[in-house]
Amino acid sequence: MKIYIGNVNIASLYDELRTGFEALGHTVVTVEESGNVITNSADFTLTAMLDDALQNFEKKFHTISARQRAEYQEAMRQKIWNSAFSEACSADLAIFIWKSFLPEWQDLPLIKKHGTKVAVCLAGSEARVLALDNIYRAKTGASIAVSACGDMESILRHVRFAELHADVLIGGSAAGLRPMYIPVTTILDTKNIPCHVSNRDVPTVLHAPSNRTTKGTEIWLRIFSELEAEGWKFTVRLLENIPHQTMLNTLQYMDIFCDGLFHGGKMAREAMAAGCAVLSAFGCDGDACLKFWKDDDDILRRRWQVKPGSAEDRFIDEQFPKKAWYFDTSINPCIAVRPDTAKDALRELLRNKALRQSLALRGRGVMEKYCQPESVCQDIIEMACNPDSFRTEALQSYHHSLLYYDCVPTTIEEAIIYNRTTDIVRGCTWYKKKYPPLLRDGLTF
Known part of the structure; x- marks a missing residue:
């Protein structure tokens, strides 16, 4: 094609x-x-x-x-x-x-x-x-x-x-x-993302907003200043408007990535693939999100009159992790934060070196399992060619x-x-x- x-x-x-x-x-x-x-x-x-x-x-x-x-x-x-x-x-x-x-x-x-x-x-x-x-x-x-x-x-x-x-x-x-x-x-194509878990005693914290307003940059800058005033030792890097591949090469040298506080972005996944511990708005209140997606699937089951244990029922269950893994804290190592929780979450990462290392080591494997381009592109082709099929609706x-x-x-x-x-x-x-x-x-x- x-x-x-x-x-x-x-x-x-x-x-x-x-x-x-x-x-x-x-x-x-x-x-x-x-x-x-x-x-x-x-x-x-x-x-x-x-x-x-x-x-x-x-x-x-x-x-x-x-x-x-x-x-x-x-x-x-x-x-x-x-x-x-x-x-x-x-x-x-x-x-x-x-x-x-x-x-x-x-x-x-x-x-x-x-x-x-x-x-x-x-x-x-x-x-x-x-x-x-x-x-x-x-x-x-x-x-x-x-x-x-x-x-x-x-x-x-x-x-x-x-x-x-x-x-x-x-x-x-x-x-x-x-x-x-x-x-x-x-x-996410992880093959182009170098991975290295630095885990320094004095961590380097990166914030790289595409849009300062939606990413909460001013809030992050205030949090950095307040934590420094409390005596926590860390280095801050603020990067903006640099080529994408340059950013991917830079991530491997970071310890903590602070993503958007209102809208999470792709860079959170890139940072996890590169070996960073990540804080991001995307994925807050995982239990509520997972319930929303399960209820959504139940609507599909009712409309198609899917019988429990049938092939259609199993296919819906198979698709669930592909769309909902980000909200499952047992899978996703990203720490979900809001403006009112970001400071405490970052303080804990600064305090707990073992936690930083654990999150950073998990990230690459999760990205490789759930984000591979071939699987997504095959789904797009199937849905475009068979728009009215049950499988297409179940993928959505x-x-x-x-x-x-x-x-x-x-x-x-x-x-x-x-x-x-x-x-x-x-x-x-x-x-x-x-x-x-x-x-x-x-x-x-």
């Missing part, structure tokens, strides 16, 4: 997905709209190609008007973007992370007309509705979310049109009505829709927005099968 991956390389997912698909024998083409210093690893970066074309044009024609330059720039932009679009149309499977070529995924039907299967990855704040995200966080004991990317209706439209057009949804969004495949959010999560079961709008206007965006998918077969008609609290399903 030819696999197209575009158009935003969130959390270096391109590298992990390429590794998995190529290990399975497939050809991968990666396209990024705009590169950056951290994740600039795509085969084609469209803005860089446009910049090169403009530079060559200006060298060839030394005296050009602003109008001529603008006309050439627009013509080249269309040519380059159309070429990338053609790459997606010629693929057997196109995976779009964060965005495609047109707003609200309106180009996906055009791509699918060429016989291309389409997967959409909802990757973060572009699919985060704070009200719904915080319902999930209240259920599972995580910290309250602090950021979104745009207004509520635009985010909901982004999610709903993905649900309408994609053959399969991967990633995660608490705003979802259609189930999603979430193990892609923990995919969020059968419990927070909007359908739990959301209570705070205003009439908010309810209208929810209903208006639900209308986008109301006629879908999966929607009719999943949601019995319901009127409550101003919401219509």
Whole structure:
């Protein structure tokens, strides 16, 4: 198969997905709209190609008007973007992370007309509705979310049109009505991560925020200062905006990694694979999270009328650790923290060298068992090719829709927005099968 991956390389997912698909024998083409210093690893970066074309044009024609330059720039932009679009149309499977070529995924039907299967990855704040995200966080004991990317209706439209057009949804969004495949959010190619457990007497503590607000950087800096004032001996490194591979090489020399306090990230898993003890927001209140995922599976069992002990029942049980291992403290060596617990947790790691070593030694093996790219990529292919099968539904999560079961709008206007965006998918077969008609609290399903 030819696999197209575009158009935003969130959390270096391109590298992990390429590794998995190529290990399975497939050809991968990666396209990024705009590169950056951290994740600039795509085969084609469209803005860089446009910049090169403009530079060559200006060298060839030394005296050009602003109008001529603008006309050439627009013509080249269309040519380059159309070429990338053609790459997606010629693929057997196109995976779009964060965005495609047109707003609200309106180009996906055009791509699918060429016989291309389409997967959409909802990757973060572009699919985060704070009200719904915080319902999930209240259920599972995580910290309250602090950021979104745009207004509520635009985010909901982004999610709903993905649900309408994609053959399969991967990633995660608490705003979802259609189930999603979430193990892609923990995919990790450990082969490129050097591992060394340092375990110094005076540990080195690393914080490396991609976004200072969502990662709680100011809180971490205050915690570091307060613990130093208490007399604890440790070295702090604060790293930002360095290339991804450079960061992976750096992790092996760290003892403790302090991840986000509001939103955990991929780097927590990279740090565990590198031999660090890790503190992260992701995975708070594991028992509540595990109950949420078990209840979610029970909804699937009821809808498919799965009999206890059947092959279908066993398959659901087999998939459970793949999506829920992060919340199981008997498996995951990461210490889950919130802003109010992070200081005590870090103090204990500074005090207890044996604990630091134990956590650091466990991390690599857990990442190798639960995060391997080949397994995730094989699941994506199966779901895209068989979107209506039981196995596809069992591989996916969020059968419990927070909007359908739990959301209570705070205003009439908010309810209208929810209903208006639900209308986008109301006629879908999966929607009719999943949601019995319901009127409550101003919401219509």
